[in-house]
Amino acid sequence: MTRFKLDHFLPYQIAVLSSRVSDGFARHYRDTYGISVSEWRVVAHLSQSDSVSVREIHKRVDMDKPKVSRAASRLETAGYVTKTVNPADRRLVELKLTGKGREMIEALSPIADAYQAKLEALLSDPEEFRRQIAQLSNELVSQPRVDD
Amino acid sequence: MTRFKLDHFLPYQIAVLSSRVSDGFARHYRDTYGISVSEWRVVAHLSQSDSVSVREIHKRVDMDKPKVSRAASRLETAGYVTKTVNPADRRLVELKLTGKGREMIEALSPIADAYQAKLEALLSDPEEFRRQIAQLSNELVSQPRVDD
DNA sequence: GGCAGATTGTTTTAAACGAAACGAAAGACC
């Protein structure tokens, strides 16, 4: 019986925290719009930058290529997003929010902000916490894989 | 083009951090012992408490029942764990580390500690960070599902 | 004892996943 305390292990604690924090908001968009976390991320990113390629999202949003591709396809069939081949470079697929997609993000955006405010209200020093997260995260950027 | 900044969204930041932090150590036990995160969690918990039921792990380790059950089965076929029906209550399955399993956790445990130390060295105030995580996590304990 | 309800662990099902392979298109080089 070796003594290793999982509940004091930082990666475990962060993983548990992450899934709880995520669930609190994921519930909203899952129940209301039927989208998943991956899809939420794509839409959220699309709300910042009008028209974006799959590749761009893959790089900016911490998801691998197939995951972005699939999320985009689901969002397209659900009518939240359009996919068009970029005529200048026909390898690229441009993703764009539809009216329905824009409505969704416009409804979700204030809820997300409120949720974030609620989270920060639970912390004694939100700014410091945020700083620590950013610092750790930056130190741990994984080496780019061989493929991409 | 609604303005919502995903990279400033706390749940997203934490999720990214979590996967990076987790990967740093998961790499070790995946490459060396061929086990996954779920399996690591089960073994790690078993190292604390000699013989434990699936249910116990499910409750203590933030994994749902099927996930624990499958992780346990994989660990059993890999020879790290034995499963025995509890004679006092034959619904219960007692999980126990084999010699091989104990060797594994004994090899991994110091690596885990070292990794944790490395993480904490990256933080200006590790104790404060830990405290904030615990606080947030506790506030967000999700309601128990209807089933279990 | 016997039977309704609760509990435990596994299995079923449909969906999602990661890794690798793939085809199509673009770029580099001669």
Place this chain on the structure above:
DNA sequence: GGTCTTTCGTTTCGTTTAAAACAATCTGCC
């Protein structure tokens, strides 16, 4: 132009997942 390499997005393959259904066992109560 032609060929080789790189890039981009999708698809394939096998595995894992969550949610629900399931069988087996136990408990409480008559």
